[in-house]
Every structure is written in structure tokens, then in C-alpha cells.
Amino acid sequence: GMEDTNKVVTITQLGNKYPIWNTDDVVYLRSKRIYGDQSITLPLMLTQYEVRLGIEHYWIVLKKVTDIDYTTDEIQQDRFNQARLLQTCQAFHKNLLDRETYKRNHIEHYQPDTSFDEPPSDDELVSLYESNTVDQVLPYQIQLYKTGRVVVQNQEIYNRFLLEDILFDFPSNDEESLRYSIFLDLWKQGYSVLDGSNYGGDFIVYDGDPLTFHSLFVVTCLSWMQWIDPTKMVSVTRLCNSTRKAAVFASCNPDQVIVYNTVEWVGVT
Numbered sequence: 500g501m502e503d504t505n506k507v508v509t510i511t512q513l514g515n516k517y518p519i520w521n522t523d524d525v526v527y528l529r530s531k532r533i534y535g536d537q538s539i540t541l542p543l544m545l546t547q548y549e550v551r552l553g554i555e556h557y558w559i560v561l562k563k564v565t566d567i568d569y570t571t572d573e574i575q576q577d578r579f580n581q582a583r584l585l586q587t588c589q590a591f592h593k594n595l596l597d598r599e600t601y602k603r604n605h606i607e608h609y610q611p612d613t614s615f616d617e618p619p620s621d622d623e624l625v626s627l628y629e630s631n632t633v634d635q636v637l638p639y640q641i642q643l644y645k646t647g648r649v650v651v652q653n654q655e656i657y658n659r660f661l662l663e664d665i666l667f668d669f670p671s672n673d674e675e676s677l678r679y680s681i682f683l684d685l686w687k688q689g690y691s692v693l694d695g696s697n698y699g700g701d702f703i704v705y706d707g708d709p710l711t712f713h714s715l716f717v718v719t720c721l722s723w724m725q726w727i728d729p730t731k732m733v734s735v736t737r738l739c740n741s742t743r744k745a746a747v748f749a750s751c752n753p754d755q756v757i758v759y760n761t762v763e764w765v766g767v768t
Contacts, residue, residue, distance in 0.1 A: 548682040678701055
């Protein structure tokens with residue numbers, strides 16, 4: 500659609516991973532032939548090559564979570580813990596309230612629990628939560644904390660979880676630069692280029708969407724005039740042959756032209 504023309508996907512870097520958490524973003528990046536690790540479930544993890552490609556085309560903005568040091572401000576730490584506890588208690592209470600509402604609507608001659616008629620104070624919420632048994636409480640805690648991040652309603656605390664721009668320093672050496680230039684060359688020719696480490700190479704290349712096309716070849720990147728170990732060549736070509744793919748060795752010549760050589764396995768019977 501037209502609205503996608505200027506879309507930018509924000510990725511928050513986690514360690515050395517580049518996750519996409521949103522299905523709309525996944526669909527958008529697929530339209531640019533950026534497929535990540537082909538994960539069926541979110542998050543989809545992108546490769547460094549894809550992130551660099553996305554940044555260069557203004558499809559991707561990379562951020563990281565600002566490091567927050569709570570220890571310097573114990574008052575802030577205390578407020579944070581209070582807000583987190585209160586949110587847990589609210590979720591717990593809402594669940595009890597939902598059960599009570601269901602009983603009132605569906606059970607004949609049910610005697611309503613009048614304690615639910617008045618909204619509880621914060622203190623009452625906390626004591627209600629703490630007086631319940633652990634096995635009742637556990638599901639709500641898991642539900643709240645399974646994301647690994649706490650969504651705090653208190654704006655003052657939330658403001659401390661700030662995202663900051665990040666300098667993406669990939670490629671940072673000759674080997675990475677060579678691989679990226681080969682990745683880019685194949686991508687510009689209209690191929691889909693994914694991580695090839697499962698097949699013993701650097702990239703695995705498809706003629707279209709990896710979900711609907713079979714892969715064509717496995718690319719191994721070599722620097723110009725680099726000696727290749729014959730056993731490596733044999734193992735890559737045999738693996739490719741067994742999965743019906745071509746083994747391609749790619750390099751960049753002194754004139755900065757990418758050169759591709761296909762090696763076929765001819766079995767001796």
C-alpha cells in the first residue's frame with residue numbers, strides 16, 4: 500500500500516541480536532527481501548548483513564535501551580518496585596473480579612461477594628494479593644514478567660527506559676566487508692540471500708521468497724587469491740549435491756568486480 504513507502508522499522512538491539520517483534524514489520528521487510536532467520540514464531544532475528552542493508556535504504560533504524568543505573572537513586576528504585584507490585588496486584592484483583600462477575604451472571608441463587616462492590620484502595624489491593632496462596636498468585640506474576648520487561652504505568656519511571664541511537668559498526672573488517680559486498684551484489688540481482696551456516700557456507704540463495712522457492716545455491720566467500728583447502732571444497736560441494744544445490748565460491752577481484760565460480764560434485768561410482 501501507499502502508506503508503506505516511507506515506513507521505518509525500529510529495531511532495539513539486544514546484545515548482538517537484532518529482533519523484530521511485530522508481524523507488520525516482518526511483512527514489510529519481507530517485501531524488501533529481508534527474511535531474517537525464517538523463524539515461525541516471533542521474534543524474527545535479522546542478520547547483520549540485513550540490518551546494514553536496511554539502514555542504508557532507510558528501512559531500518561537501530562536503537563538500544565539506555566543503560567539505567569538504579570543503584571544511584573534508591574528512592575527511584577523504591578518507587579519502581581512499588582509501581583511494579585501495584586501493577587501485579589491490580590492484575591490479580593481484575594482476575595478475581597472477572598470470576599465474581601461471571602458467577603453473578605451465570606450461577607442461579609449465587610450470593611454475591613460484596614467485597615467487590617467498592618473499588619479497593621492501593622493498600623487493600625496489596626494485602627489481598629499478599630494474603631492469597633502462592634499457587635493462586637503465580638500465573639499473574641508470570642503473565643506480567645514473562646516479557647522480561649516491566650511495563651510501568653507510572654510515567655516518571657517509564658521515562659527512564661529510554662531508547663538511544665546506536666552506531667552500527669558492521670562491516671568492521673576486510674572479511675566482513677567482502678561478505679557484505681557479495682551479499683549486496685546478490686541482493687541487487689534480485690535474489691533472496693539468507694544465512695548459509697547450516698549448509699556449510701556463508702549464504703544460501705533463493706530465486707524469490709524462501710517460503711515458496713527452493714534454494715538455488717550455497718555461497719562461500721573467499722578473498723581474492725585465497726588458497727582453499729580441498730577438503731573444505733569437497734565437503735561443501737558434497738553437502739550441496741546431497742541437497743540438490745549448487746556450490747558457489749565468490750570473491751572480489753582487484754577491479755572490485757564480484758566473481759562467482761560454481762563447483763559441481765561428480766560422484767565416482
